[in-house]
Amino acid sequence: xxxxxxxxxxxxxxxxxxxxxxxxxxxxxxxxxxxxxxxxxxxxxxxxxxxxxxxxxxxxxxxxxxxxxxxxxxxxxxxxxxxxxxxxxxxxxxxxxxxxxxxxxxxxxxxxxxxxxxxxxxxxxxxxxxxxxxxxxxxxxxxxxxxxxxxxxxxxxxxxxxxxxxxxxxxxxxxxxxxxxxxxxxxxxxxxxxxxxxxxxxxxxxxxxxxxxxxxxxxxxxxxxxxxxxxxxxxxxxxxxxxxxxxxxxxxxxxxxxxxxxxxxxxxxxxxxxxxxxxxxxxxxxxxxxxxxxxxxxxxxxxxxxxxxxxxxxxxxxxxxxxxxxxxxxxxxxxxxxxxxxxxxxxxxxxxxxxxxxxxxxxxxxxxxxxxxxxxxxxxxxxxxxxxxxxxxxxxxxxxxxxxxxxxxxxxxxxxxxxxxxxxxxxxxxxxxxxxxxxxxxxxxxxxxxxxxxxxxxxxxxxxxxxxxxxxxxxxxxxxxxxx
Amino acid sequence: xxxxxxxxxxxxxxxxxxxxxxxxxxxxxxxxxxxxxxxxxxxxxxxxxxxxxxxxxxxxxxxxxxxxxxxxxxxxxxxxxxxxxxxxxxxxxxxxxxxxxxxxxxxxxxxxxxxxxxxxxxxxxxxxxxxxxxxxxxxxxxxxxxxxxxxxxxxxxxxxxxxxxxxxxxxxxxxxxxxxxxxxxxxxxxxxxxxxxxxxxxxxxxxxxxxxxxxxxxxxxxxxxxxxxxxxxxxxxxxxxxxxxxxxxxxxxxxxxxxxxxxxxxxxxxxxxxxxxxxxxxxxxxxxxxxxxxxxxxxxxxxxxxxxxxxxxxxxxxxxxxxxxxxxxxxxxxxxxxxxxxxxxxxxxxxxxxxxxxxxxxxxxxxxxxxxxxxxxxxxxxxxxxxxxxxxxxxxxxxxxxxxxxxxxxxxxxxxxxxxxxxxxxxxxxxxxxxxxxxxxxxxxxxxxxxxxxxxxxxxxxxxxxxxxxxx
Numbered sequence: 001x002x003x004x005x006x007x008x009x010x011x012x013x014x015x016x017x018x019x020x021x022x023x024x025x026x027x028x029x030x031x032x033x034x035x036x037x038x039x040x041x042x043x044x045x046x047x048x049x050x051x052x053x054x055x056x057x058x059x060x061x062x063x064x065x066x067x068x069x070x071x072x073x074x075x076x077x078x079x080x081x082x083x084x085x086x087x088x089x090x091x092x093x094x095x096x097x098x099x100x101x102x103x104x105x106x107x108x109x110x111x112x113x114x115x116x117x118x119x120x121x122x123x124x125x126x127x128x129x130x131x132x133x134x135x136x137x138x139x140x141x142x143x144x145x146x147x148x149x150x151x152x153x154x155x156x157x158x159x160x161x162x163x164x165x166x167x168x169x170x171x172x173x174x175x176x177x178x179x180x181x182x183x184x185x186x187x188x189x190x191x192x193x194x195x196x197x198x199x200x201x202x203x204x205x206x207x208x209x210x211x212x213x214x215x216x217x218x219x220x221x222x223x224x225x226x227x228x229x230x231x232x233x234x235x236x237x238x239x240x241x242x243x244x245x246x247x248x249x250x251x252x253x254x255x256x257x258x259x260x261x262x263x264x265x266x267x268x269x270x271x272x273x274x275x276x277x278x279x280x281x282x283x284x285x286x287x288x289x290x291x292x293x294x295x296x297x298x299x300x301x302x303x304x305x306x307x308x309x310x311x312x313x314x315x316x317x318x319x320x321x322x323x324x325x326x327x328x329x330x331x332x333x334x335x336x337x338x339x340x341x342x343x344x345x346x347x348x349x350x351x352x353x354x355x356x357x358x359x360x361x362x363x364x365x366x367x368x369x370x371x372x373x374x375x376x377x378x379x380x381x382x383x384x385x386x387x388x389x390x391x392x393x394x395x396x397x398x399x400x401x402x403x404x405x406x407x408x409x410x411x412x413x414x415x416x417x418x419x420x421x422x423x424x425x426x427x428x429x430x431x432x433x434x435x436x437x438x439x440x441x442x443x444x445x446x447x448x449x450x451x452x453x454x455x456x457x458x459x460x461x462x463x464x465x466x467x468x469x470x471x472x473x474x475x476x477x478x479x480x481x482x483x484x
Numbered sequence: 485x486x487x488x489x490x491x492x493x494x495x496x497x498x499x500x501x502x503x504x505x506x507x508x509x510x511x512x513x514x515x516x517x518x519x520x521x522x523x524x525x526x527x528x529x530x531x532x533x534x535x536x537x538x539x540x541x542x543x544x545x546x547x548x549x550x551x552x553x554x555x556x557x558x559x560x561x562x563x564x565x566x567x568x569x570x571x572x573x574x575x576x577x578x579x580x581x582x583x584x585x586x587x588x589x590x591x592x593x594x595x596x597x598x599x600x601x602x603x604x605x606x607x608x609x610x611x612x613x614x615x616x617x618x619x620x621x622x623x624x625x626x627x628x629x630x631x632x633x634x635x636x637x638x639x640x641x642x643x644x645x646x647x648x649x650x651x652x653x654x655x656x657x658x659x660x661x662x663x664x665x666x667x668x669x670x671x672x673x674x675x676x677x678x679x680x681x682x683x684x685x686x687x688x689x690x691x692x693x694x695x696x697x698x699x700x701x702x703x704x705x706x707x708x709x710x711x712x713x714x715x716x717x718x719x720x721x722x723x724x725x726x727x728x729x730x731x732x733x734x735x736x737x738x739x740x741x742x743x744x745x746x747x748x749x750x751x752x753x754x755x756x757x758x759x760x761x762x763x764x765x766x767x768x769x770x771x772x773x774x775x776x777x778x779x780x781x782x783x784x785x786x787x788x789x790x791x792x793x794x795x796x797x798x799x800x801x802x803x804x805x806x807x808x809x810x811x812x813x814x815x816x817x818x819x820x821x822x823x824x825x826x827x828x829x830x831x832x833x834x835x836x837x838x839x840x841x842x843x844x845x846x847x848x849x850x851x852x853x854x855x856x857x858x859x860x861x862x863x864x865x866x867x868x869x870x871x872x873x874x875x876x877x878x879x880x881x882x883x884x885x886x887x888x889x890x891x892x893x894x895x896x897x898x899x900x901x902x903x904x905x906x907x908x909x910x911x912x913x914x915x916x917x918x919x920x921x922x923x924x925x926x927x928x929x930x931x932x933x934x935x936x937x938x939x940x941x942x943x944x945x946x947x948x949x950x951x952x953x954x955x956x
Contacts, residue, residue, distance in 0.1 A: 001749055001750070001752070001872060001875050001876075002867055003748040003752065004752050005749055005863065005866050005867050005875065005879055006867070007748075007861070008745055008748070008749060008863065008879055008883060009863040009867075011745075011884040012856075012859045012863060012883065013860075015886055015887070015889070015890040016852060016853070016855065016856035016859070016886070016889070016890075018890070018894070018899065019852050019889070019890060019897070019899070020849055020853075021896060022853055022894065022898075022899040023840070023845060023848050023849055023852065023897060024838075024845060025807045025808060025848075026805060026897055026898065027808050027809065027811055027812060027813065027840060027848065028812075028813060029628050030805075030809055031809045031810075031811075031812045031813075032809075032811020033804055033809070034806050034808065034810065035698050035806070035809050035810045035812070037789070037809075039789065039799075039802065039806070040806045040809075040827075041822070041825055042806070042810050042822050045822060072588065072822075077790045098580045203623075224737070231491070319554065323678065355868035402820070406692055441889055462727075
């Protein structure tokens with residue numbers, strides 16, 4: 001009987017071998033994917049097992065943490081003035097995950113980032129608890145407050161950039177939400193979360209980064225830049241060849257202006273001052289789709305940006321025909337932009353044609369304040385030459401001194417801007433979007449460029465215009481930055 | 485030494501008893517779990533567990549009693565089996581105690597049953613009963629061949645044990661439990677494993693020649709005669725019935741596999757394995773097609789994470805896999821994992837996930853190798869046994885043990901569909917730990933008989949030195 005016994009012994013050995021191989025497969029080959037599986041609660045437990053790092057604005061933390069008991073999560077994130085900072089911080093909820101900076105920089109905030117390995121090891125050796133790192137942002141607390149208060153109960157968003165570096169100074173979105181109301185995992189937290197999710201005003205939408213709006217006349221700055229860059233008109237004070245009304249090419253459709261304004265053969269300066277649809281529509285058609293697309297692209301359209309939070313892609317159609325190109329060039333048709341994108345346009349003009357890459361995080365640091373990552377300024381593109389940028393600045397400053405943007409004037413400061421009133425809805429039946437993009441200039445260049453969009457200020461359609469609703473908010477934001 | 489003993493005499497020195505080796509190994513088998521126990525306490529509460537002294541003393545007492553019994557009643561038994569079983573039992577107690585500390589499992593039990601009672605004291609009691617049974621086997625079973633007398637009684641007893649759970653309500657979908665009010669619940673399958681081995685060994689020892697020789701050759705295979713085929717069909721039918729009525733894939737696989745292994749060893753005919761595999765394949769596929777409980781298990785095996793999207797079934801397998809994966813190579817350390825996320829049966833059927841998560845791949849492989857070593861010592865005992873009954877019984881017991889390890893560990897690690905069985909010695913559960921101590925006892929008895937030196941020949945008159953006698 002010994003021969004079959006030996007074979008049975010081999011068979012039993014194979015059974016154990018199969019188990020050993022499976023153990024290696026599960027615990028080594030598949031280990032990482034199982035460990036980080038979305039259904040693996042250990043991920044969340046680990047996220048809240050230690051005090052979370054802070055998100056810092058102007059040297060002060062806008063987030064924090066508090067110890068909790070009664071659940072497997074030891075700590076809970078807290079937020080100071082949560083609704084104002086929500087578009088920047090996002091939320092960090094035990095039950096519902098993370099978003100925005102809390103999500104993108106999660107590894108640093110929990111202390112799990114590989115670059116914190118050294119600090120972690122030191123902490124283990126010295127018997128300290130694991131500590132999360134901090135995220136130091138570029139935001140300007142005064143500008144953020146001005147933006148958030150300026151929007152008030154209106155629905156809209158503000159994005160402000162320092163044109164010289166690309167640092168994002170303000171990022172506001174209303175209506176907003178307080179992330180601390182659902183930071184835990186209790187039933188109250190779920191109720192608050194569901195309420196916010198179901199709210200038809202979408203308080204959890206980050207309008208400054210993630211919502212694209214038709215920019216309307218504010219887009220004419222890009223069209224003007226394209227005209228100058230492509231040499232269609234070399235002087236901003238020479239007469240253009242622009243009939244009123246302008247018949248869209250290959251169609252019988254008339255393109256009109258809002259009201260009775262002097263647009264026939266108007267100079268670029270005058271056309272921007274009065275916001276002539278006819279002049280800029282014709283420029284778009286004259287330049288053609290490809291040149292317009294190329295210029296829009298240089299300003300950042302059709303590109304998804306990570307600041308490092310993802311910003312939605314702003315759209316400028318690449319497949320349109322000639323009449324559509326004319327409409328797109330005055331910010332209609334399929335043209336749509338995020339507030340951040342519009343701030344980038346003002347920023348590029350203000351910074352003498354150089355567009356700096358926008359960014360939200362100045363540096364990441366360990367709990368002991370040692371820097372683990374520092375931002376270095378990067379040029380995104382140069383949409384227009386310095387000479388042309390100065391011409392465009394002159395045009396935009398005229399808009400503020402004597403055009404549609406007079407509400408943004410700041411005594412003693414040079415301000416350039418452009419209004420926009422974008423119609424939307426079927427037959428334009430919804431309240432238009434009021435836009436204002438602007439920049440302020442000092443002796444040391446331009447410290448702030450801002451874009452403001454207000455979705456629907458009041459029931460009275462007549463009141464809604466970029467100059468009336470949006471420009472005062474932009475002015476307050478610029479003042480906040482200048483007075484700093 | 486004097487010169488006189490220079491003459492070679494075949495004496496009964498034989499193999500060394502190895503009892504001191506066993507004792508030395510037992511020291512490790514007790515010290516390792518005690519350290520693990522201290523480790524869990526420090527990791528969870530930051531201090532040494534209060535029950536540490538009594539736990540250490542209890543485990544030492546069990547090991548000492550078992551060792552003394554072996555020394556007295558089975559002095560030539562295999563030296564590895566007892567320390568290995570003690571180590572597994574001790575570590576099992578540590579893991580069960582560690583899961584008793586889990587707030588999540590306490591909450592779950594309170595929510596589900598209204599109260600929580602820790603499993604460790606019960607398991608400690610069952611371990612003591614198990615060791616008592618082990619000692620009882622060594623004392624009462626002077627020779628394993630006595631069991632041969634009970635061949636057909638064993639058959640009846642095994643059938644009763646296997647059929648009994650049908651009359652009791654299913655627990656978590658499987659009817660493998662017998663609930664005795666006031667006493668607790670019993671898993672008869674664990675005992676049936678041993679009793680069936682006794683029956684098979686006795687039956688096959690008698691019938692092996694008929695099964696092996698009276699056969700027709702067909703396409704290179706020896707086909708058994710119809711009447712010899714009878715028993716295998718009966719066992720096959722029985723395991724199918726277990727599968728259908730008790731929806732217990734593991735037990736039916738175990739019994740059928742056990743029978744095929746023993747049949748193969750008894751007859752040395754490969755054709756039986758072919759028949760066995762074919763019949764179990766037919767049975768498994770057939771039952772899976774009709775039985776929804778078995779289907780659910782198979783689906784959970786094919787896609788463990790589907791439960792999160794469909795919401796149907798149990799997420800236990802997925803949770804176990806994530807537990808293993810989160811352990812990685814070296815594990816989180818005792819007491820620092822989250823294997824309690826598995827929920828129910830975390831300390832019984834799924835206890836291996838805690839081993840994998842907290843001791844890592846390294847610890848899990850060590851456990852699997854310990855089990856492998858027990859099987860190997862069992863097979864070695866079968867090889868060393870001098871009588872066919874002992875050989876068959878030893879291979880039956882160790883084969884059943886190996887199959888059980890494979891079915892349980894494979895199920896928990898997602899290698900095969902999950903079945904309702906427990907890891908011997910480690911998992912919480914009275915029947916399992918008691919039955920497996922008895923199993924080790926019988927193996928020790930067989931190995932003692934096998935390694936025991938042949939009794940000294942009776943002094944015969946011929947042994948007297950030849951004398952030259954002057955004959956007148």
